[in-house]
Amino acid sequence: MRIVKKLLIGITPIGAAAYVAGGGTFGSFTALHEWLGVPEKTPAPPVREAAPALSSRERERKAILKAKKGLIVLLAVGAAAFFGGNSTLASFSAETSNRNANVASGTLTLSDQVESNSACLTTNAATQNNFNASCGAPLTISNVAPGVFGGSAKLTILNNGSVGARFLYLYASPVNGVLSTQLTVGNTVTTLAMSTGLEGNVSVGDSISVSFGTHSQTFVATAAASGGATSITVTSQPANYTYQAGSSVTDTSSDLSTGPVLASTITSGTAVTSIPISYLSGNVTAGDLITLTTAPPGSVSQTFVATSSPSGTASPTAISVTSQNATTTFPLTTTTVRDVSGNATNANIDCWDAKTTGTAVPPGTVTHGSDLNFDSTWGNPLCNTMLFYVQETTNGKNYCWVGKASLTQTGACVFPFSTTLSSSLSTGGGTISSLPVAALNGNVVTGDTITVTSGTNTQTFTASGNQYIGDTAIAVNPLTPTFAFPSGTTTVTDLQQNTSLSLLNSDQTDTIANFDTGKGPLGKLELAPVSSNGNTLASTYELDAGASRTFQVGVYFPAPNGTTQNQLQGLASSFGLTWHIDQ
Amino acid sequence: MGKRRATSTWRLKKALASLIVIGGLSFVTVSGTYAVLNSTESNFGSKVATGTLTFTNKANALTACASYGAGSTVNANPSCNALVDTSTLQYPSVAALPTVKIANDGSVDAADLKMYMATCTWGTTPGAPVVTGATNPCLASGLQFYLQETDSGGTPTTCWFPVHAAGACTWFASSLFVYQANHHTAAGAIDLGVGPAAGQARYFVIGLKLDAAAANTLQGQSATFPLTWHIST
Numbered sequence: 001m002r003i004v005k006k007l008l009i010g011i012t013p014i015g016a017a018a019y020v021a022g023g024g025t026f027g028s029f030t031a032l033h034e035w036l037g038v039p040e041k042t043p044a045p046p047v048r049e050a051a052p053a054l055s056s057r058e059r060e061r062k063a064i065l066k067a068k069k070g071l072i073v074l075l076a077v078g079a080a081a082f083f084g085g086n087s088t089l090a091s092f093s094a095e096t097s098n099r100n101a102n103v104a105s106g107t108l109t110l111s112d113q114v115e116s117n118s119a120c121l122t123t124n125a126a127t128q129n130n131f132n133a134s135c136g137a138p139l140t141i142s143n144v145a146p147g148v149f150g151g152s153a154k155l156t157i158l159n160n161g162s163v164g165a166r167f168l169y170l171y172a173s174p175v176n177g178v179l180s181t182q183l184t185v186g187n188t189v190t191t192l193a194m195s196t197g198l199e200g201n202v203s204v205g206d207s208i209s210v211s212f213g214t215h216s217q218t219f220v221a222t223a224a225a226s227g228g229a230t231s232i233t234v235t236s237q238p239a240n241y242t243y244q245a246g247s248s249v250t251d252t253s254s255d256l257s258t259g260p261v262l263a264s265t266i267t268s269g270t271a272v273t274s275i276p277i278s279y280l281s282g283n284v285t286a287g288d289l290i291t292l293t294t295a296p297p298g299s300v301s302q303t304f305v306a307t308s309s310p311s312g313t314a315s316p317t318a319i320s321v322t323s324q325n326a327t328t329t330f331p332l333t334t335t336t337v338r339d340v341s342g343n344a345t346n347a348n349i350d351c352w353d354a355k356t357t358g359t360a361v362p363p364g365t366v367t368h369g370s371d372l373n374f375d376s377t378w379g380n381p382l383c384n385t386m387l388f389y390v391q392e393t394t395n396g397k398n399y400c401w402v403g404k405a406s407l408t409q410t411g412a413c414v415f416p417f418s419t420t421l422s423s424s425l426s427t428g429g430g431t432i433s434s435l436p437v438a439a440l441n442g443n444v445v446t447g448d449t450i451t452v453t454s455g456t457n458t459q460t461f462t463a464s465g466n467q468y469i470g471d472t473a474i475a476v477n478p479l480t481p482t483f484a485f486p487s488g489t490t491t492v493t494d495l496q497q498n499t500s501l502s503l504l505n506s507d508q509t510d511t512i513a514n515f516d517t518g519k520g521p522l523g524k525l526e527l528a529p530v531s532s533n534g535n536t537l538a539s540t541y542e543l544d545a546g547a548s549r550t551f552q553v554g555v556y557f558p559a560p561n562g563t564t565q566n567q568l569q570g571l572a573s574s575f576g577l578t579w580h581i582d583q
Numbered sequence: 584m585g586k587r588r589a590t591s592t593w594r595l596k597k598a599l600a601s602l603i604v605i606g607g608l609s610f611v612t613v614s615g616t617y618a619v620l621n622s623t624e625s626n627f628g629s630k631v632a633t634g635t636l637t638f639t640n641k642a643n644a645l646t647a648c649a650s651y652g653a654g655s656t657v658n659a660n661p662s663c664n665a666l667v668d669t670s671t672l673q674y675p676s677v678a679a680l681p682t683v684k685i686a687n688d689g690s691v692d693a694a695d696l697k698m699y700m701a702t703c704t705w706g707t708t709p710g711a712p713v714v715t716g717a718t719n720p721c722l723a724s725g726l727q728f729y730l731q732e733t734d735s736g737g738t739p740t741t742c743w744f745p746v747h748a749a750g751a752c753t754w755f756a757s758s759l760f761v762y763q764a765n766h767h768t769a770a771g772a773i774d775l776g777v778g779p780a781a782g783q784a785r786y787f788v789i790g791l792k793l794d795a796a797a798a799n800t801l802q803g804q805s806a807t808f809p810l811t812w813h814i815s816t
Contacts, residue, residue, distance in 0.1 A: 110622040120624060135626045143634035145691045145816040150631065163620060173625045199628060356632050362782060366637045366651065367690035374657040386631055555631050559816075566658045569689075572632035576625050583620040 110581055111158040111548075114138045119158070138577070142356075144557050146565045147505065149418035149495060150386075152441045152469075152554025154393075157543070157579050164541035165581035168549070170390065170401065171524035172516040173350045173576030175200030175251035179210060180230070183239040183247075189219065190236045192249055197228040199576055200350040201343065201380070203281035204312030206253040208232055215241040218252070224282025224312050226343045227352025227380075227574060251348060255520025258513055259347035259379065262292065262335040263316045266326045272304065275319045277337045281346050282312040284319055288341035295334040296508050302327050303340070312344065338379040349516040351383035351575035369570020382571040383513040387504060387556045389413040390577075391443075391469060392530050394549045398468050399530040401551075402519065403510045404503060409445050409466045411533030414503050415554055417442025421452070421490040422472065431478035435461060437492050440471050441552065444494060450474055454490040457483040463494070468533075469552045505558045512555070512575050524580070543581055553577070634691035638779075638814055641684040642666050649688070661809075666789055669709055669805060678792040682737075685812055686784035693779055693814035697772035698730070703763045703808040711803030718800040720793075721760060726806055728759035729790035730773070737786070743775055752790060759791075763808065772813060779814075 112135045113119040120135035141151035159165050180195035192208060202208070202225040209218050219234035232249070263276035275290060284290075286309050293301040308320035319337075339345045346352075354377055355369030369375050389403025391413045398411035406412040423436040435450065444450070444467035452459050461476035474492070495501065519525055527549070531537035543549060559565070639647035640663045648663035649655070655662075666681035673679055687693050703721035707713075720726045729752035730744040742752035744762055755761075766773045779785045789810070793801060 110624045112624045112626065114626070135624050137629040138626050139629040139631060141630070142632045143690050144631060145634055145636065147816065155626070157624075161620075161622070165622075173627070176625070176627075196628075365688040365690070365782060366635055366649070367688075367781075368635065369633075372635065372637070372651055372658075374651065374655075382631075382633065553629075557631075557633065564657075566636075568633055569635045569637075569658070570633060572630055574628055574630045576627045576629065578623060578625040580623040581621060 110579060111156075111160045112136075112579060113156040113158070115154050119156075138553050139555060141555065142572075144555075146557045146568075147495070147501070147559030148557065149416055149442070149493060150555040150557055152415070152552050155551045155553060155577075156548050157551070158548035159543040159545055159581060162545050163583055164544040164547075165583060166541060167580075167582040168527045168542040169524040169580040169582075170519070170527055171578050171580070172255055172520045173199065173578045174521055175202055175206075175254035175348060175350050176576070177232075177249040179243060179247040179249055180245055182245050183210065183217075183241075183243040185239050185242045187239055188236055189239050190234060192219065192232045192234060194230050194232070194249055195245070197230055198225055198232070198352075199227065199574060200251065200254060200352050201226050201281065201346040201348050202229075202232055202251050203253070203279070203314070203346070203348040205314035206251050206348055208234060209250045209252050210243050210247050211250065212241070212243050212247040215243070217241065217243070221251075224343050224346065226346060228354055252521075254348045255350055255516045256522070257347055258336075258349070258384070258517050260337050260345050262330055262332050262337055263318075265332045266292070266330040266335075268326050268329040270326050271323050272326050273321060273323045275304065275321055275337060276316065277319060277345075278316055278333075279314050280310060280312045280317055280319075280344050281348060282342065282344045284308070284310050284339055284344040285342055288339050288344065290319055290321060291338045291340050292330045293336045293338070294328065294330060295336075300328045302330075306339075340376045340378045342378060345379060347380065347513070347517075349380070349383070349513055350520075351380060351512045351516050351573055353377040353380045353382045353571050353573050356570045356572050369572075372570050375567055375570050377571060380513060380573070382568050382573045383516075383575070384511055385558065385565070385568060386512050386573055387507055387510050387558055388512045388515050389415055389510065389554055389556075391415070391552045392527070392549065393469050393552055394530060396468075396470070397530045398533045399536065400534075401525060401527065402515060404507055406443065406445065409443055409468075411530075411535075412443040412445075412466070412468060415442040415469075415556065416493065416495050416501060416504075417444065417469075418491060418493040418495070421485055421487045421492055424487045424490075425452070425481040425483070425485040427481050427484055429481075431480050433464070433476060433478045435474040435476055435492060436487075437472060437474055440467055440469050440474075442494070442554070443468055444471075444474055448494040450476060450492060450494055452481075452485055452490055452492050454483065454485045457485065459483065459485070504556055505560050507558060512573060516575070521578075634781075635689035636687070636691045636693065636814065636816055637689040638693070638812075639684075639686045639688055640664075640812060641686070643681055647684070647686070666810065667791060672708065673791070673793055675793040675797040676795040678790055680791075681789050683787045683789065683810075683812075684784050685779060685787070685814070687779040687781050687814065690781050691816055692781050693816065694777060695815050696775040696778060696785065697769075697813045697815075698775060699766045699768060699772035699811050699813075700763045700808050701767055701811060703759065703806055706805040706807055708803045708805050714800060714803050716800050717802075717804050718798060720801055720804050720806040721763065721808070723757040723760045724794075724798065725757070725801065726759040727754050727756065727790070727792045727794060728762050729754065730762075731788040731790060732775070733786045733788055735784070735786055737788075739788075744773060754790070754792060754794075756794060759806065759808075769811075769813065772811075 111119040114136045138153040138155050144150050177194035177198045181193040183189050202221050206221040207218050209216055217240045222235055223233045225232045260278045263278050284306050286306055288306040289303050290306050291301050291303045293299050304321035306319050310317050357370040358368050360367050390401045392399040400413035403413040406414050417440050419438045422438050444463050446465055448463040450461040459482050464477050465475040467474050528536035529539045637650050639649045641647040642664040645664045650658050650660050652660050667679050705719040705721050731752045732741040733739050739751040742748050745755045745758045
């Protein structure tokens with residue numbers, strides 16, 4: 001009972017306050033008394049002789065009664081306040097009003113700027129929900145070859161709101177698009193039409209969310225859709241809102257898998273007539289070529305011919321094939337299964353491949369993937385090969401957030417550079433120990449061979465120290481220039497005899513596809529502030545109001561020793577990055 | 584009495600519990616209405632495109648044969664035209680000088696061009712009489728061979744084999760045998776340097792000759808050999 005009393009006293013203010021705020025429902029105090037089990041008040045009894053001493057039980061009972069009375073008083077006060085406010089009791093009264101209390105919320109918005117281009121803002125997003133899905137692409141690179149500098153770009157993320165963001169995240173965009181045809185409330189929807197084409201691939205059974213402002217609706221894909229598609233077929237349902245053209249379309253099931261795998265082990269030498277598969281993104285067509293590939297290193301592949309046409313399904317299934325003996329043992333779960341004739345096994349990741357197209361220049365040349373017959377896009381092979389990195393460079397403090405981190409250069413990603421001389425070199429000035437360059441777009445490691453080229457004139461230097469992205473000089477071992485390399489047009493690279501590059505050329509991990517599946521919406525990277533090269537420090541705000549952070553993003557096409565990459569000629573990978581801040 | 588007390592207490596507890604719930608709801612509700620602000624942006628459609636590295640091989644005045652053409656497998660075409668065939672018979676001191684034009688019709692510059700001769704097969708000239716003690720023209724003292732680079736007009740620029748030097752090549756004894764012995768695999772191919780760049784071509788003359796003092800046992804004999812050209816980035 002003591003516990004009850006303490007509890008009573010403890011919660012009564014809260015409960016009473018809530019009761020006052022919420023309004024009472026008791027019709028009368030009498031009812032309240034009865035409900036609480038408090039007896040009706042009776043006239044005071046006549047004076048009697050002193051009552052005998054109470055037992056402990058009696059004393060306790062009296063104490064509870066006292067507590068109950070206290071409770072009733074509080075409730076009565078609350079009730080009086082409640083009823084009193086609305087009553088017309090005739091009495092003196094007075095009141096004052098504090099006019100025009102003004103409560104204003106702050107803002108939390110983002111600005112995203114690629115190089116020195118115009119910033120892209122969340123405040124004017126077409127979907128009116130502080131989410132701008134259409135900011136500019138930081139990378140638009142063409143004619144890339146293996147082992148050659150791919151490209152990189154600088155991104156500046158700014159909190160242009162009034163409220164500090166406690167959290168800043170980076171993650172791979174989910175498969176997404178923009179609605180091109182309005183969905184009218186109440187009308188049945190079976191297709192989602194999109195403008196500009198889908199970024200990424202949709203698998204059968206994926207959940208597709210359509211959003212505008214505070215409204216959203218989820219549909220289910222009934223067929224696979226490849227990157228670039230302009231529509232997604234969905235299970236019929238009526239629209240719950242009129243989603244205007246421009247609404248965002250997001251595959252919330254995406255970026256979770258790199259594609260279907262073998263569901264049961266196939267032993268070397270056995271006759272294979274059926275390939276068990278974990279799921280099918282889309283439909284197989286009889287005649288499609290189905291390739292099994294074991295996990296690296298030392299991957300082994302074997303191609304079969306489909307004799308059945310199973311439909312896309314999120315459940316395990318099997319593809320019948322023309323009988324062949326397995327040339328090796330293909331283990332379950334680690335063996336990939338790819339339909340290289342269609343989209344039946346395309347992973348539903350944001351990155352997707354397409355053949356390059358265009359008019360041959362000069363005429364008669366073969367400068368696009370559409371001119372070739374050996375560069376299949378199924379399975380997004382370039383997405384699964386192209387390496388990707390994101391290095392923070394805010395205020396000269398470097399951190400490799402995505403990509404292969406250097407083991408010898410703190411905070412740097414392993415990444416080559418290609419730039420130009422910012423000042424000409426002289427042959428008559430003796431030895432030089434520094435090369436003046438335009439801001440580096442990659443990192444230099446001590447010992448790297450630095451190649452300076454102007455036309456047919458080439459000279460190599462050896463880096464004598466580490467340099468980071470943005471540095472404007474490369475320290476080198478003293479050497480006299482052999483040619484008056486002019487500024488501006490002389491290229492300076494570290495692409496030859498660079499020990500770091502050997503790490504990249506054998507790298508099969510830091511691909512765009514693995515970024516999608518490893519750092520998708522469910523695995524987003526929290527970007528704690530960088531306190532020094534390679535170090536972060538927790539802070540109240542990861543992106544304070546008015547603060548910005550800069551990043552260099554880049555790609556590299558690896559050239560693994562002894563392996564041709566011909567099947568990747570004439571392909572283009574498209575992908576997105578998403579930045580998110582939370583209050 | 585005891586039963587009434589138990590009922591009263593139970594009612595009290597129920598009232599208590601109700602207040603706790605109301606108070607609790609108010610408490611939770613009030614904090615649940617704090618707006619958690621957030622903002623998101625996506626950089627849409629970054630695009631990285633690879634180039635193409637393909638070439639054509641034009642033997643003499645015949646139609647150019649493409650690395651990606653009919654009969655090719657993943658940009659390797661083993662079926663381009665023969666440089667020389669048995670329709671033109673060779674005699675000592677009379678050189679056969681077929682030409683080869685290697686044209687890069689892709690979009691990426693070739694960083695390297697190589698050439699190798701995988702095999703040299705001894706045979707008999709069709710219709711020739713049987714020669715007793717015939718000797719193999721693929722071997723030493725057999726056919727002579729050189730690899731000459733020229734400009735588009737045919738003027739020699741670089742001799743790549745048998746002696747790498749600027750200008751015109753000269754004949755050497757047993758040179759076909761030496762070339763095939765040293766450059767018969769991709770790994771052992773002769774390195775012909777950088778290029779051609781995208782859209783550019785390089786021109787070669789293949790020198791083939793029986794020496795003036797060739798043995799009679801070489802009469803009516805044939806040598807069949809492929810030349811494989813390889814470009815890479």
